[in-house]
Amino acid sequence: NAGVTQTPKFQVLKTGQSMTLQCAQDMNHEYMSWYRQDPGMGLRLIHYSVGAGITDQGEVPNGYNVSRSTTEDFPLRLLSAAPSQTSVYFCASGAGQGFSPLHFGNGTRLTVT
Amino acid sequence: GQQLNQSPQSMFIQEGEDVSMNCTSSSIFNTWLWYKQDPGEGPVLLIALYKAGELTSNGRLTAQFGITRKDSFLNISASIPSDVGIYFCAGAGGTSYGKLTFGQGTILTVHP
Numbered sequence: 560n561a562g563v564t565q566t567p568k569f570q571v572l573k574t575g576q577s578m579t580l581q582c583a584q585d586m587n588h589e590y591m592s593w594y595r596q597d598p599g600m601g602l603r604l605i606h607y608s609v610g611a612g613i614t615d616q617g618e619v620p621n622g623y624n625v626s627r628s629t630t631e632d633f634p635l636r637l638l639s640a641a642p643s644q645t646s647v648y649f650c651a652s653g654a655g656q657g658f659s660p661l662h663f664g665n666g667t668r669l670t671v672t
Numbered sequence: 673g674q675q676l677n678q679s680p681q682s683m684f685i686q687e688g689e690d691v692s693m694n695c696t697s698s699s700i701f702n703t704w705l706w707y708k709q710d711p712g713e714g715p716v717l718l719i720a721l722y723k724a725g726e727l728t729s730n731g732r733l734t735a736q737f738g739i740t741r742k743d744s745f746l747n748i749s750a751s752i753p754s755d756v757g758i759y760f761c762a763g764a765g766g767t768s769y770g771k772l773t774f775g776q777g778t779i780l781t782v783h784p
Contacts, residue, residue, distance in 0.1 A: 563714070594774075601676070601760060601774035602715070618773075649714050661772075663714025 561585050565650050565664035572640040572671045580635040580667050582650030588662070590653040591633035595619065595646040596666070602649065608633055640671045675699075678761050678775030686783050691748040693778045695761035704737050704744040705762040705772075715760055719746070751782050 566581045584591065592607035594617075604617030608627040622644060624636040633652075637644060647668050651661045678695045685691060695704070703722055707715035719730050721737035721744060728735055734747045744761055761775040 599681070599776055601678070601776045602762075603774070604772065651714070660717040660720070663716070665713050
């Protein structure tokens with residue numbers, strides 16, 4: 560059972576480039592989300608989804624797009640990377656309503672130069 | 673948005689010592705969660721609290737949901753080297769994950 564799988568593990572981009580961070584879960588979870596982690600700031604919610612076809616913005620959505628075409632996948636797109644998007648990105652999934660544990664992936668470390 | 677203040681930011685302790693950390697919020701939360709993050713990995717849930725005044729244990733870890741619903745505490749007893757990591761509190765004012773807010777984290781170092 561793989562849980563939450565994020566790819567790539569590391570990525571370096573130049574300012575203005577675009578890329579997609581992949582997230583897949585094999586637990587049939589309805590809820591999926593993306594967080595970014597910056598030193599001294601904890602984890603901040605970027606976007607989340609409560610089911611296929613449904614997405615919503617979190618605390619820091621600017622510069623990021625998401626879509627949820629299947630239950631398993633929740634990709635995060637950076638359309639035009641900026642140095643301020645240098646961070647560690649975590650995808651998380653959960654079973655649904657209430658607070659059954661959120662399962663986190665192992666993160667993608669992104670550097671934008 | 674909602675703000676969570678977690679303290680201390682870091683702790684350096686000797687193996688065997690007890691540890692306490694806390695989170696305070698400017699808003700009322702209905703749920704408090706405590707996570708631990710090991711280097712290079714994602715956070716893992718330690719304890720979940722759903723009711724004001726609730727005290728819950730998980731092995732050597734004990735967490736409490738403050739009566740005011742604006743704070744929570746985590747205690748670790750008899751620390752061991754594998755307790756090293758970053759501890760995060762997280763709170764939610766609603767009933768879904770979408771409004772989950774994380775604290776800044778407490779970095780714990782345990783000297784053998």
